[in-house]
Amino acid sequence: MKTMQGVLIGYGRTSTTEQRAGLEAQLRDLQAAGCVNIFQSRCHPLQTVLN
Numbered sequence: 935m936k937t938m939q940g941v942l943i944g945y946g947r948t949s950t951t952e953q954r955a956g957l958e959a960q961l962r963d964l965q966a967a968g969c970v971n972i973f974q975s976r977c978h979p980l981q982t983v984l985n
Contacts, residue, residue, distance in 0.1 A: 944969035948976055 944964030948957045957976060964972050 941971070942967065942969040944972040946972065946974045950977075 946957050946960035946964060957974060961972060
């Protein structure tokens with residue numbers, strides 16, 4: 935019987951572009967947790983809608 939292994943996927947997010955240190959810390963923690971794919975967002979949700 936073949937066993938399937940899971941893959942960790944991470945997502946780091948900050949609500950403003952000025953919160954770079956917070957995002958960097960999140961990304962570092964996700965990498966340390968073993969996430970294979972890490973996605974990130976740096977904008978406020980309203981900025982995305984308005985642009």
